[in-house]
Amino acid sequence: MSASAERRIAALRDEIHKHDHLYFVENNPQISDEQYDRLVAELRSLESRHPELITPDSPTQRVGERPLSGFKQVRHRVPMLSIDNTYSPDEVRDFDGRVRKLLEVSSIAYVVEPKIDGVAVALRYEAGALVLGATRGDGETGDDITQNVRVIRSIPLRLGGDAWPAVVEVRGEVYWPRKAFDETNRQREATGEPPFANPRNATAGTLKQLDARLVAPRKLAFIAHGVGEIDPLPAEVDRYWLMLDRLRGWGVPTNPHTRRFDDLEALLEFIAEWDAQRHKLAYATDGLVIKVDRFDYRDRLGNTSKSPRWCIAFKYAAEQAQTVVESVDFQVGKLGTITPVANLRPVLLAGTTVRRASLHNFEQVERLDIHIGDTVTIEKAGEIIPQVVSVDGAKRVPGARRVAPPSECPSCGGPVQKDENGVYLRCQNPSCGAQVVERLRFFCGRDQMDIEGAGVALIEALVAAKLVHGYADMFRLHERRDDLLKLERMGEKSVDNLLAGIDAAKSRSLARLLAALAIQHVGASTAEVIAEYFGSLTAIAAADESALQQVEGVGPEVAGSISRWFRSDAGQKTIAALQSAGVDPKQTRREIAADSPFAGKTVVVTGTLKNYSRSQIEDRLKSLGAKVSGSVSKKTAYVVYGDEAGSKLDKARELGVATLSEDEFEHMLTRS
Ligand code: IVH
Numbered sequence: 164m165s166a167s168a169e170r171r172i173a174a175l176r177d178e179i180h181k182h183d184h185l186y187f188v189e190n191n192p193q194i195s196d197e198q199y200d201r202l203v204a205e206l207r208s209l210e211s212r213h214p215e216l217i218t219p220d221s222p223t224q225r226v227g228e229r230p231l232s233g234f235k236q237v238r239h240r241v242p243m244l245s246i247d248n249t250y251s252p253d254e255v256r257d258f259d260g261r262v263r264k265l266l267e268v269s270s271i272a273y274v275v276e277p278k279i280d281g282v283a284v285a286l287r288y289e290a291g292a293l294v295l296g297a298t299r300g301d302g303e304t305g306d307d308i309t310q311n312v313r314v315i316r317s318i319p320l321r322l323g324g325d326a327w328p329a330v331v332e333v334r335g336e337v338y339w340p341r342k343a344f345d346e347t348n349r350q351r352e353a354t355g356e357p358p359f360a361n362p363r364n365a366t367a368g369t370l371k372q373l374d375a376r377l378v379a380p381r382k383l384a385f386i387a388h389g390v391g392e393i394d395p396l397p398a399e400v401d402r403y404w405l406m407l408d409r410l411r412g413w414g415v416p417t418n419p420h421t422r423r424f425d426d427l428e429a430l431l432e433f434i435a436e437w438d439a440q441r442h443k444l445a446y447a448t449d450g451l452v453i454k455v456d457r458f459d460y461r462d463r464l465g466n467t468s469k470s471p472r473w474c475i476a477f478k479y480a481a482e483q484a485q486t487v488v489e490s491v492d493f494q495v496g497k498l499g500t501i502t503p504v505a506n507l508r509p510v511l512l513a514g515t516t517v518r519r520a521s522l523h524n525f526e527q528v529e530r531l532d533i534h535i536g537d538t539v540t541i542e543k544a545g546e547i548i549p550q551v552v553s554v555d556g557a558k559r560v561p562g563a564r565r566v567a568p569p570s571e572c573p574s575c576g577g578p579v580q581k582d583e584n585g586v587y588l589r590c591q592n593p594s595c596g597a598q599v600v601e602r603l604r605f606f607c608g609r610d611q612m613d614i615e616g617a618g619v620a621l622i623e624a625l626v627a628a629k630l631v632h633g634y635a636d637m638f639r640l641h642e643r644r645d646d647l648l649k650l651e652r653m654g655e656k657s658v659d660n661l662l663a664g665i666d667a668a669k670s671r672s673l674a675r676l677l678a679a680l681a682i683q684h685v686g687a688s689t690a691e692v693i694a695e696y697f698g699s700l701t702a703i704a705a706a707d708e709s710a711l712q713q714v715e716g717v718g719p720e721v722a723g724s725i726s727r728w729f730r731s732d733a734g735q736k737t738i739a740a741l742q743s744a745g746v747d748p749k750q751t752r753r754e755i756a757a758d759s760p761f762a763g764k765t766v767v768v769t770g771t772l773k774n775y776s777r778s779q780i781e782d783r784l785k786s787l788g789a790k791v792s793g794s795v796s797k798k799t800a801y802v803v804y805g806d807e808a809g810s811k812l813d814k815a816r817e818l819g820v821a822t823l824s825e826d827e828f829e830h831m832l833t834r835s
Pocket residue numbers: 243244245246276277278279280281282283284335336388389452470471474476
């Protein structure tokens with residue numbers, strides 16, 4: 164092993180940690196994404212040549228390799244308690260009175276922090292390296308979610324600086340920033356998955372995923388709000404305010420809105436002002452947490468059975484309003500999902516007039532027992548879309564009609580059926596008018612075929628005038644110029660613009676076209692890998708489920724959905740119509756020899772090869788139809804090894820997995 168490689172690896176890691184911190188914690192990137200990627204690429208390449216130098220705190224090691232079969236339990240050395248809530252300034256005064264009385268002092272310094280609506284976690288650092296992430300659980304014992312916290316980019320894998328105690332347990336909140344949450348929901352809706360209703364519950368659900376690869380793309384974030392075990396506790400850090408300074412110095416994100424007050428009246432003023440401020444944050448908050456600053460005071464105050472006596476939460480009243488359900492519409496989505504939506508008597512809530520609220524699904528309608536004419540309470544949970552939270556049964560008018568699930572599609576009258584999970588009702592008629600409009604809207608949308616000028620109103624008009632029935636008809640509109648001119652608000656100029664937009668869309672990539680077809684479970688990234696692998700609509704249509712599963716990241720569910728779509732009558736007609744309208748993009752395809760001995764096999768590469776860099780061998784294997792994996796298991800078909808191969812080769816031999824030296828690998832290819 165060369166000492167210079169070791170030094171360069173250490174320098175790269177420091178550099179990358181520094182830029183991660185600048186980007187994810189300070190929000191102040193100082194190099195371009197490209198420069199950053201180059202650093203990571205160099206580190207990866209060095210590590211692949213010196214796998215013995217890979218350590219778990221290397222920035223290349225964020226994503227867990229294998230899904231877990233369950234979570235280990237961990238005991239908290241310092242219990243994770245909850246906090247008592249208060250809802251009025253008077254209750255905060257009472258709290259302050261209790262604290263001063265117990266301590267027999269006349270005034271107390273408090274630290275006040277936003278209360279983030281997320282999930283509490285404990286992060287344990289030993290010798291500066293992250294060794295454990297745990298949920299609160301019941302306060303005594305939680306789940307070991309280390310794999311999942313490692314993929315949260317604002318959580319340092321290693322503390323910065325060097326003056327950290329041997330054990331540092333940081334506690335804080337994992338939360339879902341609004342923008343990332345909305346982005347995930349947009350993607351879910353695009354692939355026909357139900358959107359998450361509430362960021363906190365969805366965060367909790369995400370942290371309980373056994374496969375960290377599902378956690379990473381959700382872009383959760385972390386902010387510290389306390390510490391557990393610190394050993395040794397530096398003598399000069401005798402209050403929380405100073406501890407926050409230390410945490411910041413170690414690269415741990417803390418809340419920039421944290422304030423310290425010597426005076427209760429100033430603190431109460433801040434509480435009043437903050438109500439307006441908090442809406443501007445990038446995450447949902449429902450209040451503030453007020454904490455005694457001095458640690459010795461905290462110790463003297465101690466805990467009740469549930470919560471510490473030294474802190475209290477101030478919660479702003481949930482923003483609620485009462486109104487009346489005037490009617491309920493059933494909206495039909497592009498995949499036929501029927502969503503009940505309440506039309507409300509307009510009411511002002513948190514600064515906006517609310518007229519409609521999604522009821523999500525019929526299970527929810529039943530749970531709330533909503534009748535038309537009911538007086539309901541609506542709420543902006545985490546200040547997102549308004550939700551109906553309850554029905555005031557006492558105000559129900561006699562003869563009020565229940566909201567029953569429709570027995571046929573409200574748009575086309577076609578048959579409806581509950582989905583696999585029994586929660587969503589779907590219209591089963593693929594040529595249902597509402598579905599057609601929704602699908603066309605999606606097809607023409609900016610992230611798909613991006614047809615300029617094809618907005619909702621136009622699409623509805625085109626469908627109503629029977630000028631368009633399916634996607635391909637869009638590309639034949641130039642033959643219908645006269646009919647287009649007869650549509651409302653369509654003059655020569657708008658027709659020209661529309662036709663030019665359609666013409667430009669003809670050359671969109673295969674990946675975009677595939678994503679635009681609104682096949683369940685096929686979003687932009689899945690479409691991209693499939694397009695790259697198969698190269699044309701015809702090739703995708705010819706692939707059966709097992710062929711589809713050869714594509715990295717495509718499992719049985721996705722493969723089944725694609726295969727069903729391409730085999731369906733409607734799917735086949737759609738493809739034929741698109742092709743005959745001249746829409747048949749090709750993508751350069753990786754050629755896979757039919758007799759490749761690696762087709763469909765999982766292969767692991769380890770050590771340094773003579774003739775290939777790591778990415779070259781991986782590309783080569785992929786072009787031979789192999790799935791390349793980073794870890795050896797019983798499912799591995801071959802381990803290809805080079806010089807200085809380490810534990811992966813040992814493990815392969817242990818499990819009886821076939822191993823190939825580089826020469827043997829080449830030999831196998833010439834033979835086949
Ligand atoms: S301090 C003894 N500070 O709220 C518990 N908690 O409702 C000390 N939370 O379990 C916790 N923001 O998950 C603290 N700035 C903040 C917080 C915060 C959110 C959560 C935390 C806690 C829950 C209690």
